[in-house]
Amino acid sequence: MLFQVEMEVRLPHDMAPSAADELKRVERERAQQLMRDGKWRHLWRVVGHYSNTSIFDVTSHDELHAILTSLPLFPFMTMKVTPLCRHPSSIREDDT
Numbered sequence: 001m002l003f004q005v006e007m008e009v010r011l012p013h014d015m016a017p018s019a020a021d022e023l024k025r026v027e028r029e030r031a032q033q034l035m036r037d038g039k040w041r042h043l044w045r046v047v048g049h050y051s052n053t054s055i056f057d058v059t060s061h062d063e064l065h066a067i068l069t070s071l072p073l074f075p076f077m078t079m080k081v082t083p084l085c086r087h088p089s090s091i092r093e094d095d096t
């Protein structure tokens with residue numbers, strides 16, 4: 001099952017830079033492991049925003065929920081989740 005997830009990051013202004021850097025480091029490690037596992041298919045920065053748009057490939061809503069809520073930055077992100085299905089006009093083989 002494919003989902004588009006839009007994530008907007010808002011770190012507290014009074015968070016120590018070292019704490020913010022550590023959070024971003026562990027978030028990156030977790031995201032890259034999920035990419036190697038084939039769960040996090042695409043990760044794009046939204047130009048001009050501290051946000052991303054991502055594509056996840058998971059087996060259930062529960063799995064996606066578990067992944068998203070386990071992200072180190074989860075407490076500091078708002079998310080919009082959109083379920084996707086194949087467009088009938090798509091010629092891409094990997095759009096399933």
Ligand SMILES: O=C(O)CC1=CCC(=O)O1
Nearest residue numbers: 009027028031050051052
């Ligand atoms: O910076 C972001 O958009 C939040 C984020 C998701 C994965 C990652 O490494 O950073």
